Amino acid sequence: SAVISQKPSRDICQRGTSLTIQCQVDSQVTMMFWYRQQPGQSLTLIATANQGSEATYESGFVIDKFPISRPNLTFSTLTVSNMSPEDSSIYLCSVVQGAGSTDTQYFGPGTRLTVL
Amino acid sequence: LAKTTQPISMDSYEGQEVNITCSHNNIATNDYITWYQQFPSQGPRFIIQGYKTKVTNEVASLFIPADRKSSTLSLPRVSLSDTAVYYCLVGDMNSGNTPLVFGKGTRLSVIA
Numbered sequence: 001s002a003v004i005s006q007k008p009s010r011d012i013c014q015r016g017t018s019l020t021i022q023c024q025v026d027s028q029v030t031m032m033f034w035y036r037q038q039p040g041q042s043l044t045l046i047a048t049a050n051q052g053s054e055a056t057y058e059s060g061f062v063i064d065k066f067p068i069s070r071p072n073l074t075f076s077t078l079t080v081s082n083m084s085p086e087d088s089s090i091y092l093c094s095v096v097q098g099a100g101s102t103d104t105q106y107f108g109p110g111t112r113l114t115v116l
Numbered sequence: 117l118a119k120t121t122q123p124i125s126m127d128s129y130e131g132q133e134v135n136i137t138c139s140h141n142n143i144a145t146n147d148y149i150t151w152y153q154q155f156p157s158q159g160p161r162f163i164i165q166g167y168k169t170k171v172t173n174e175v176a177s178l179f180i181p182a183d184r185k186s187s188t189l190s191l192p193r194v195s196l197s198d199t200a201v202y203y204c205l206v207g208d209m210n211s212g213n214t215p216l217v218f219g220k221g222t223r224l225s226v227i228a
Contacts (some may be wrong), residue, residue, distance in 0.1 A: 001162065005207050031215070035216045035218075042203070042218045042220050042221055043160070043218040043219070045215050045217065048215060066161070078218065092157075092159050092160075094159075094215065096215075102148060102165065102167075102209045103209045103216065104149070104162060104165055104209065105162075105207075105209075105216050107152075107159035107160045107161070107162075107200060109158060109159050110159045111160060112157060112158065112215060
């Protein structure tokens with residue numbers, strides 16, 4: 001399975017600032033996704049990070065708030081802009097990797113963000 | 117995307133077999149069933165994936181009836197460290213282009 005790392009693992013930030021989260025995969029993958037998990041909740045998909053083109057955002061998420069970069073097939077970043085306490089969540093990077101006839105989706109360890 | 121329904125929570129004693137059933141009445145022909153385990157403050161960990169009948173690995177078994185409208189994750193002889201949230205998801209894992217959509221999951225508490 002793909003080995004996924006995220007940086008930072010956690011951070012505490014002041015409101016109004018921005019944080020960029022990095023996701024690194026140990027092998028080339030076509031599909032990368034970013035999820036958010038608010039305290040006590042399930043995971044919510046933010047966007048699909050497309051290599052070589054703009055990310056595709058889910059309803060309720062916009063590029064100005066969550067800009068995403070995908071410069072190559074092993075790396076992506078998610079920026080949480082102009083943060084407020086409501087942005088306090090775990091942010092997770094996810095990739096799809098094929099094994100035989102089927103694909104499987106794997107998740108990174110997450111970045112725990114606290115906004116004061 | 118097919119929607120899933122699972123029990124919100126379950127309790128079990130150590131050493132028992134735990135079966136968590138998931139309903140997915142609207143599962144599509146190309147959809148696979150995937151289960152994840154999540155500990156607090158960690159990313160979901162892949163447990164098992166299947167399409168029909170039975171799949172077994174070193175961690176769990178997955179039972180899928182012929183109509184595929186439900187599935188059951190079976191964890192043999194659980195320990196305290198199996199306390200976690202378990203998510204059942206369905207999605208087309210042939211194309212790999214559609215990200216999985218998470219439901220609320222089942223919170224399993226293992227008691228000594």
